[in-house]
Amino acid sequence: xxxxxxxxxxxxxxxxxxxxxxxxxxxxxxxxxxxxxxxxxxxxxxxxxxxxxxxxxxxxxxxxxxxxxxxxxxxxxxxxxxxxxxxxxxxxxxxxxxxxxxxxxxxxxxxxxxxxxxxxxxxxxxxxxxxxxxxxxxxxxxxxxxxxxxxxxxxxxxxxxxxxxxxxxxxxxxxxxxxxxxxxxxxxxxxxxxxxxxxxxxxxxxxxxxxxxxxxxxxxxxxxxxxxxxxxxxxxxxxxxxxxxxxxxxxxxxxxxxxxxxxxxxxxxxxxxxxxxxxxxxxxxxxxxxxxxxxxxxxx
Amino acid sequence: xxxxxxxxxxxxxxxxxxxxxxxxxxxxxxxxxxxxxxxxxxxxxxxxxxxxxxxxxxxxxxxxxxxxxxxxxxxxxxxxxxxxxxxxxxxxxxxxxxxxxxxxxxxxxxxxxxxxxxxxxxxxxxxxxxxxxxxxxxxxxxxxxxxxxxxxxxxxxxxxxxxxxxxxxxxxxxxxxxxxxxxxxxxxxxxxxxxxxxxxxxxxxxxx
Ligand code: HEM
Ligand code: SF4
Ligand code: SF4
Numbered sequence: 001x002x003x004x005x006x007x008x009x010x011x012x013x014x015x016x017x018x019x020x021x022x023x024x025x026x027x028x029x030x031x032x033x034x035x036x037x038x039x040x041x042x043x044x045x046x047x048x049x050x051x052x053x054x055x056x057x058x059x060x061x062x063x064x065x066x067x068x069x070x071x072x073x074x075x076x077x078x079x080x081x082x083x084x085x086x087x088x089x090x091x092x093x094x095x096x097x098x099x100x101x102x103x104x105x106x107x108x109x110x111x112x113x114x115x116x117x118x119x120x121x122x123x124x125x126x127x128x129x130x131x132x133x134x135x136x137x138x139x140x141x142x143x144x145x146x147x148x149x150x151x152x153x154x155x156x157x158x159x160x161x162x163x164x165x166x167x168x169x170x171x172x173x174x175x176x177x178x179x180x181x182x183x184x185x186x187x188x189x190x191x192x193x194x195x196x197x198x199x200x201x202x203x204x205x206x207x208x209x210x211x212x213x214x215x216x217x218x219x220x221x222x223x224x225x226x227x228x229x230x231x232x233x234x235x236x237x238x239x240x241x242x243x244x245x246x247x248x249x250x251x252x253x254x255x256x257x258x259x260x261x262x263x264x265x266x267x268x269x270x271x272x273x274x275x276x277x278x279x280x281x282x283x284x285x286x287x288x289x290x291x292x293x294x295x296x297x298x299x300x
Numbered sequence: 301x302x303x304x305x306x307x308x309x310x311x312x313x314x315x316x317x318x319x320x321x322x323x324x325x326x327x328x329x330x331x332x333x334x335x336x337x338x339x340x341x342x343x344x345x346x347x348x349x350x351x352x353x354x355x356x357x358x359x360x361x362x363x364x365x366x367x368x369x370x371x372x373x374x375x376x377x378x379x380x381x382x383x384x385x386x387x388x389x390x391x392x393x394x395x396x397x398x399x400x401x402x403x404x405x406x407x408x409x410x411x412x413x414x415x416x417x418x419x420x421x422x423x424x425x426x427x428x429x430x431x432x433x434x435x436x437x438x439x440x441x442x443x444x445x446x447x448x449x450x451x452x453x454x455x456x457x458x459x460x461x462x463x464x465x466x467x468x469x470x471x472x473x474x475x476x477x478x479x480x481x482x483x484x485x486x487x488x489x490x491x492x493x494x495x496x497x498x499x500x501x502x503x504x505x506x507x508x
Contacts, residue, residue, distance in 0.1 A: 014338035112335040113350050133350035135335060136436040140449050149436060154351070248449035252456060257337050260460040267464050271471040274396065281398045281476045283491035291490030295307075295505050 007167050011119040013111035026121035030188035031161065031172060033096050034198055034226040035236065036207070037182035040065060040079050040094040044174030044183060048077050051162065051173035071097065073150035076159040077174060080237035084229075095225070095236040096174070096183070099146045099159035101125045103219030106245040107158075109253050110141025116156075123188065123222035124161045132156050141253075143218060143243040161222065191224060198226045217244035306487040307504055315486055317370045324364040329463050331357040336456055358435045365428045372421055378408045379418065385411035405498040416469045423462045430455035 008026060009019050049056060054074040062069050065081040077098035084091040105125045108117040116131035117138060127138075127147070134154030138147045147156045162172035170176075171185040184194055195212045202210035211230025214220045225239075233239040310318070331353045334343035347353040384404040388395065388411040391403055395412070409417070433443050433451035443451070473479045478492040493501035 014341060016338060112338070112341065114338060114341055131350075133335075133344075133354045135354045136434075136440070137452070139436075140445065140452055145445070149440075154355075154437070246446075246449050248446075248453050252449075252453045256453070256456060256460075260456070261337060261339075263460060264463055264467070267467040271467065271475075274471075275475060278396070278398060278475075283478055283489065283495050285491075287495040288489065288491030291492075291494035291501070292305075294494060294501065294507060295490050296507070 007120040007122060007124075007163070009118050010121045011105075011108055012115050013108050013117040014114045023121070028121075028123040028188040029161075029166060029186065029222060030123065030191040031101075031175060031223045032184040032186075032191040032195055032226065033223065034182045034184070034195075035093065035095055036198070036202055036210075036226060036228050037180045038079070038094045038096065039180055039182075040081060040092070041179060042067075042079055043177040043179055044096060045075065045077055045079065047173040047177035048159075049074070051165070052076070052160070071146065071148055071158075073148045073152075073155075073157040076157065082235065082237050084235055091228075093228075093236050095239060097237065099125065099161070099223065100144050100218070100243075101159075101161055101222035102143075103221065104245065106141035106143050106218070106249060107138035107147055107156075108141070109245060110137040110249055112137055120163065122166070124163045124166065125222075126160050126163050127156050127158060129155050129157075141245065141249050143240060143245060159223075188220075188222065195224065195226050202226070202228055213239070215240070215243050217242050306489055307493045307501060308487050309482045310486045312486065314371075314374055315483055317367060317374065318483055321364060321367040321371055324360050324367060325462070325466060327360050328357060328364055329459070329466070331360065332459050333463075336459070355437070358431055358437075361428065361431050365424060368420070368424050375409075375417060376421075379414045381411075381414060382407075385414060388412075400495070405502075406496065406500065407503075408497055408500040410496070412468075412472065416465055419465045420462060423458045423465070426454060426458045427462065430458065 008023055012019065048054070054076075056068060056072060056074045059068050061067060066078065068075050068078060071078055077096055080095045080097050082093040082095070084093050101124055103123065105117070105119060107127075108119055108125060111117045112135060113131050113133045115128055116133065117125065117127055119125045132155045134149055134156065136149050136156070138156050139145075139149065147158045149156050162170070162174075165172060172183075175183040175185040184191060186194075192212065192214070199210045199212065207228040209231040210226070210228050213225040213227050213230060213233055225233075225236075227233060227236065229235050232241070234241050330343050331347050333340045334347075334350075334353055335341070335357075341350070344350045344353040347356055384406065387404055388406070392412075394400065394403065395410075430451040432439055433448055434455060473483075476496065478489055482488050490501070493504070
């Protein structure tokens with residue numbers, strides 16, 4: 001996906017350049033996925049392939065409704081089906097998986113290629129494929145296990161939140177396609193307000209732990225879920241209970257970088273100073289004579 | 301100086317082995333650092349761009365690993381630690397001030413050289429191991445995400461360690477005049493041998 005000049009960039013991977021800041025009133029957008037309304041029809045999956053001009057190769061079935069069984073370089077969203085049994089009750093939890101568009105994106109933090117991942121001021125995190133070098137660091141940075149590297153072109157792919165549609169005032173393709181309107185799109189604030197109505201409704205119908213999934217560990221997300229069991233997100237096919245950028249990634253992309261460069265620079269400077277203060281370590285004439293003496297018989 | 305005025309120190313094979321290792325280590329440091337820090341990303345231009353750098357680095361790593369393995373088996377017996385090395389290390393201050401006179405006579409390697417040898421041996425092993433884990437093109441499916449994250453940290457840390465040791469190693473060769481020819485021509489002068497590795501020199505001329 002090319003960068004879209006009509007959207008300002010807030011953050012750019014592996015770059016020190018200051019982003020444009022003249023426009024201050026960018027509206028943060030969000031997609032709200034109401035898991036309680038999803039019927040698992042996969043219209044959103046089809047719409048995603050359609051809009052983004054992707055083709056998912058025919059795979060295999062693992063005996064569940066998960067199809068394909070995982071996110072792939074071409075399938076940027078998949079429905080994950082969980083059968084949740086408690087007592088003699090069975091709930092079918094269906095979660096639309098895909099990029100969460102984190103406010104503090106681990107993928108962007110980890111990426112070593114300048115401009116291969118950008119975050120727009122509206123909150124959308126997008127992979128700019130022509131800058132991607134295929135190292136897979138974004139996979140290590142992401143707390144949600146989202147990016148997939150293509151075996152064909154070794155580039156990383158994931159949901160763009162239909163940034164090309166949003167840039168021209170359209171809602172994402174999945175939101176358009178959903179027949180039950182389980183996917184809403186709008187300003188993040190509006191989505192939070194809307195989620196509150198839904199949560200009140202769910203609570204009145206016995207789901208006392210209904211709530212919004214907008215995890216603070218990654219600064220909140222621009223894709224949020226309404227969950228009937230918000231106290232246990234991991235019920236929903238392993239949605240992280242408290243996602244955070246891994247401390248390993250924090251170390252690797254944080255303090256290690258300046259300290260390492262400083263250590264290398266210090267070693268270089270120390271060597272230089274040593275040389276100009278102590279001078280070279282040379283073999284004296286006396287050493288040479290002693291050496292010749294020891295070699296003795298073999299003297300030339 | 302005619303040829304029999306010098307002491308032979310490295311065979312041609314050992315020197316070739318050393319230079320393959322040296323060149324691959326430098327290329328690895330350059331291509332790796334390009335991905336390590338955004339300010340050094342421009343180094344990818346040396347390798348034909350970001351994608352090429354990403355693709356070629358691990359292959360150079362394979363060359364380095366096997367080349368270093370050769371050096372390891374050539375030299376490890378000569379690098380075993382002994383009591384004189386401990387004395388030498390305790391007097392490191394005198395050594396870096398070029399006052400080695402009072403110190404024990406040294407065999408083929410001094411303690412500093414031995415530390416470079418063992419340091420690089422351990423680091424290159426760790427770099428190879430963690431590098432394979434990061435090599436998604438071939439080995440993506442063999443490890444889980446936590447192992448990959450740990451490997452990224454280990455790989456970067458060991459790389460910095462190896463680069464620091466490399467700086468010490470190269471600086472020592474520049475500072476101690478007459479050393480470089482050991483690797484360019486395979487021999488050193490008698491004076492150099494007397495000054496820096498007298499015990500080894502005595503063995504070479506057969507007069508302990
Ligand atoms: C011994 C075999 C080695 C292997 C198999 C290997 C493999 C790798 C791989 C797969 C990566 C990830 C990027 C990519 O896919 O190209 C990487 C990154 C890197 N490598 Fe190596 N490597 C090796 C040795 C070395 C050595 C000797 C050095 C330095 C002296 C080094 C320095 C680096 C650095 C600095 C990075 C970037 C780390 C980061 O982004 O934090 N590597 N290596
Ligand atoms: S694979 Fe991921 S981390 Fe690597 S350059 Fe591409 S987007 Fe960045
Ligand atoms: S979910 Fe993963 S890929 Fe998406 S923005 Fe967050 S860290 Fe990046």
